[in-house]
Amino acid sequence: MTSPRRHTRQDGGVRVFRYLYRVPLLLVHIVVFLPLILLLMMPPFGRIGGPVDPLEHRVVRWWSGGLMWIFGFRLHRYGQPMPGPVLFVANHVGWVDISMIHSQKMVGFVAKREIAGWPLVGWLASRGHTIYHQRGNTESLGGVMEEMVKRLQEQRPVAVFPEGRTRGGGEVGPFHARIFQAAVEANVPVQPVALRYGVRGDAQTMVAFAPGESFFGNFLRLLGEPVRRAEVHFLAPIGSQDLEGRRRIAETSRARIVAVMEGP
Numbered sequence: 001m002t003s004p005r006r007h008t009r010q011d012g013g014v015r016v017f018r019y020l021y022r023v024p025l026l027l028v029h030i031v032v033f034l035p036l037i038l039l040l041m042m043p044p045f046g047r048i049g050g051p052v053d054p055l056e057h058r059v060v061r062w063w064s065g066g067l068m069w070i071f072g073f074r075l076h077r078y079g080q081p082m083p084g085p086v087l088f089v090a091n092h093v094g095w096v097d098i099s100m101i102h103s104q105k106m107v108g109f110v111a112k113r114e115i116a117g118w119p120l121v122g123w124l125a126s127r128g129h130t131i132y133h134q135r136g137n138t139e140s141l142g143g144v145m146e147e148m149v150k151r152l153q154e155q156r157p158v159a160v161f162p163e164g165r166t167r168g169g170g171e172v173g174p175f176h177a178r179i180f181q182a183a184v185e186a187n188v189p190v191q192p193v194a195l196r197y198g199v200r201g202d203a204q205t206m207v208a209f210a211p212g213e214s215f216f217g218n219f220l221r222l223l224g225e226p227v228r229r230a231e232v233h234f235l236a237p238i239g240s241q242d243l244e245g246r247r248r249i250a251e252t253s254r255a256r257i258v259a260v261m262e263g264p
Contacts, residue, residue, distance in 0.1 A: 015224040057106035065103035072227040079234035081105040085152045087183040090193035091172045092161035107159040152186035169208030175254045180246035192253040194233040194260035
């Protein structure tokens with residue numbers, strides 16, 4: 001029988017091997033391809049392909065999918081993201097959620113203001129038209145709601161994590177109903193999105209921030225993790241007028257996501 005210490009050494013050796021090939025790939029992805037992506041997002045290149053699926057959106061999907069692949073996530077999509085003005089609502093596990101959704105759909109996220117200061121991810125979030133919210137600030141939330149309604153009325157999709165924060169990956173927390181008011185006011189559909197990591201979601205807690213773990217610590221840890229399955233489920237949309245009030249929409253959205261998380 002192999003001793004626990006030997007197991008630990010073997011695991012550490014494999015992790016070092018992953019860093020040896022993933023770090024160079026990440027550097028190439030950032031240093032070489034990121035400037036190219038930014039160039040292709042600028043006019044006139046970014047508008048090539050028309051308003052429905054312009055080159056700007058396609059290169060963001062490609063770059064985000066590549067980032068997920070470098071980190072060992074093998075993406076599987078179920079369902080289709082709706083076109084046009086839609087409020088996408090997803091469960092929140094970690095920073096990789098943004099890259100996961102961006103690999104499938106270019107959307108403007110609502111995110112906490114601290115993300116703007118995160119290396120790489122914060123800069124990319126800002127380039128992706130993120131709406132920043134200062135948590136605990138009622139005035140900030142009011143401004144966020146106004147901006148969400150404005151973008152939806154301009155036929156631009158918006159994505160939000162209604163839990164408001166990550167919860168260690170062990171559960172899907174309650175959805176804050178107020179954030180759904182933007183869809184009601186703009187009269188656009190809500191599409192729930194379930195994000196599941198690992199086989200039947202067995203890697204949710206691995207992807208999530210550990211207690212006291214910083215963004216940089218989580219970033220480095222995930223870079224050395226084994227290859228894992230990552231699923232994004234675009235679920236049946238909910239018309240903003242189909243249910244009575246934002247609370248019912250929030251409850252229905254959460255129920256559909258939880259059903260996927262607990263399903264086969």
